Amino acid sequence: MRLKSVAKAFYKEKAAFYSLIYILIWLFIALFADWLVPYDPTAQNLANIYQPPSMEHLLGTDQLGRDIFSRAIMGSQTTFKAGFTAVLIPVLIGVPLGILSGYFGGWIDDVFMRIVDGILSFPGILLALAITGVLGVSLTNAMIAIGIIMTPEFARLARGQTKQIRSAAYIDASFISGGGSFWIMLRHIIPNIMPPLVVQISFSFSVAILIESGLSFLGLGAQSPQVSWGTLLKEGYLMIYAFPWMIYFPAFALSSMILAGNFVGDGLRVALDPKVKK
Amino acid sequence: MLARFLAKRLLQLIPLLLIVTMVVFSLILLIPGDPTYAILGQEGSEEQREQLRKELGLDQPIHVQYARWLWNTVQGDLGRSLLTREKVADIVLRNAGATLQLVLFSVVLTVVAGILLGVAAVIKRGTIWETIVRMIGNLGVAIPSFVIAIFLVLIFSVKLRWLPATGFVNVTEDPVGFVKGTLLPAIALGSTGVAIISRQIRSSLLEVLEQEYIYTALSKGMKMSSVIWRHGLRNALLPAVTTIGVLLSHMIGGTIILESIFAIPGLGQVLVNSILQRDVTLLQGAVLFLVLLVVMINFLVDLAYTLIDPRIKL
Numbered sequence: 295m296r297l298k299s300v301a302k303a304f305y306k307e308k309a310a311f312y313s314l315i316y317i318l319i320w321l322f323i324a325l326f327a328d329w330l331v332p333y334d335p336t337a338q339n340l341a342n343i344y345q346p347p348s349m350e351h352l353l354g355t356d357q358l359g360r361d362i363f364s365r366a367i368m369g370s371q372t373t374f375k376a377g378f379t380a381v382l383i384p385v386l387i388g389v390p391l392g393i394l395s396g397y398f399g400g401w402i403d404d405v406f407m408r409i410v411d412g413i414l415s416f417p418g419i420l421l422a423l424a425i426t427g428v429l430g431v432s433l434t435n436a437m438i439a440i441g442i443i444m445t446p447e448f449a450r451l452a453r454g455q456t457k458q459i460r461s462a463a464y465i466d467a468s469f470i471s472g473g474g475s476f477w478i479m480l481r482h483i484i485p486n487i488m489p490p491l492v493v494q495i496s497f498s499f500s501v502a503i504l505i506e507s508g509l510s511f512l513g514l515g516a517q518s519p520q521v522s523w524g525t526l527l528k529e530g531y532l533m534i535y536a537f538p539w540m541i542y543f544p545a546f547a548l549s550s551m552i553l554a555g556n557f558v559g560d561g562l563r564v565a566l567d568p569k570v571k572k
Numbered sequence: 573m574l575a576r577f578l579a580k581r582l583l584q585l586i587p588l589l590l591i592v593t594m595v596v597f598s599l600i601l602l603i604p605g606d607p608t609y610a611i612l613g614q615e616g617s618e619e620q621r622e623q624l625r626k627e628l629g630l631d632q633p634i635h636v637q638y639a640r641w642l643w644n645t646v647q648g649d650l651g652r653s654l655l656t657r658e659k660v661a662d663i664v665l666r667n668a669g670a671t672l673q674l675v676l677f678s679v680v681l682t683v684v685a686g687i688l689l690g691v692a693a694v695i696k697r698g699t700i701w702e703t704i705v706r707m708i709g710n711l712g713v714a715i716p717s718f719v720i721a722i723f724l725v726l727i728f729s730v731k732l733r734w735l736p737a738t739g740f741v742n743v744t745e746d747p748v749g750f751v752k753g754t755l756l757p758a759i760a761l762g763s764t765g766v767a768i769i770s771r772q773i774r775s776s777l778l779e780v781l782e783q784e785y786i787y788t789a790l791s792k793g794m795k796m797s798s799v800i801w802r803h804g805l806r807n808a809l810l811p812a813v814t815t816i817g818v819l820l821s822h823m824i825g826g827t828i829i830l831e832s833i834f835a836i837p838g839l840g841q842v843l844v845n846s847i848l849q850r851d852v853t854l855l856q857g858a859v860l861f862l863v864l865l866v867v868m869i870n871f872l873v874d875l876a877y878t879l880i881d882p883r884i885k886l
Contacts, residue, residue, distance in 0.1 A: 408587050408588070411588065411591075412588055413591075415588065415592055415821075415863060415866055416592075416859075416866070417821050417824050417863075417866060418825060419828060419829075420825045420828065420859060420862055420863065421859075423828060423843060423844075423847065424843075424855060424859045425602060426847070427843075427846070427847035427855050428599045428600065428602045429602055429604065430604065430610065500714075504716050507716065508716065508718060511832075512828075512829060512844055513844075513848070514844070514847060514848075527718075527722065530722075531722050531725075534722070534725060534726055534730055535730055541722055545723070548719060549714055549715040549719055552714045552716065553710065553711070553714035553715075556710075556713065556714055
């Protein structure tokens, strides 16, 4: 494939390129969080609560005397877990369904698209909230819920692309030369839907971590002792009149990660499709 | 002609409504294991469980359950709260007011601010203003509205003490108090919208300004700014109508968190509490109300677009 030229074009998109590096740095931090934290993120020290940032505690301590810097580092794990789970579910479920629906068409395709439109009528966070609510409040269920609400969007994308490719002349040619449906999907359709899919994945990553932090903020995601940037924001917000410094870092980490994800998506779109201009 | 068009559109709405209601109904099927355990906990007696199964219709086959639920729903009966035994429809309607007021206020602010910023970016092309508008465009989309809300509270409530962080009042009771109590959440809720609308107005204005009739107006001696307001904006607003529809749906989702931050007694609070208290019927009722609101808004926006756009003939 023309992977090299895509990488080259992506490298030229400076904002996107540096955003990707930024995300990779955070990924590194998340992977090695256990070794990077200066303190045990769950260790309480009630004699040392609400300490403002200092050399000892870079981001201060919280209501139980826990080191906020260590907790923010652990929180990045939750962010990536949410981002990856939420993208994996629609890729594994939504994309195959979309390809099958678009490939075979007919009334099943019509019904399928109606269902997709129906689910897309729900504001994302509303449906995620409702699904978490009935599954039972937990971080895992919140991630599953986010994955479910992303699925229709991926299915619609895969279906649209498949329909377009399906009508191309070389698909007919492949048929005539004896290619079965499965072979055609594998050989022609999947490689062709990859570019828009990759763009969709990077935008969805941003949306997923946004919704995860929102649910955790509401107390419907990460449960103590789990940490998420959303829970850190909540804990800081409760103390905003007395200790406003508690919110700065989680707010920055979360917003910058979402911004970076959007930039990577924009850059990929340009790099993967030479027709798109900024 | 209009009547036929309307009838056609309404008919097209039916399958969508069926699917949306099915999704809301099937929430109860997602409860893992025996729902009565999830709702009553371990303590409930066997009679209570039996009673609850009957009330929720769990003793019937699924399609019968759905049909019965839909039939009740169409008549405005959303069942009773499992916790307080109050009618769900009453709770939803009582709390819908605050949510609707917040969303509407925010939409007005968003549209006005979005248009002003978009126009400013075009009139002041190449100056610092354009850069500012583009920055707001990027940041407004990326920073979550609840993070913006927290910083608004920090600046305007904690530091400056201009506006309260909580204290929602109905607009009918006290209009000034309403604006004071709702301004911060409305700004936070509209942050993404302002970013998107200003970006869109800017790009479609730039496109319109390339048209020949703009040159004509300019050569007649009209000033650039009045050309933009009189000719440019009118044509740039049309695509914005669709955007506002999408935004409204986004904002209805966004209120859920903002209501919790600003202690606004709306449907978002009802939703969160119903989840924490395992009140499934109330959860379903609130979700249904909000999604029907979105469907209705999209329907009206679609209709408005068709009626406004002179290129589409009925």
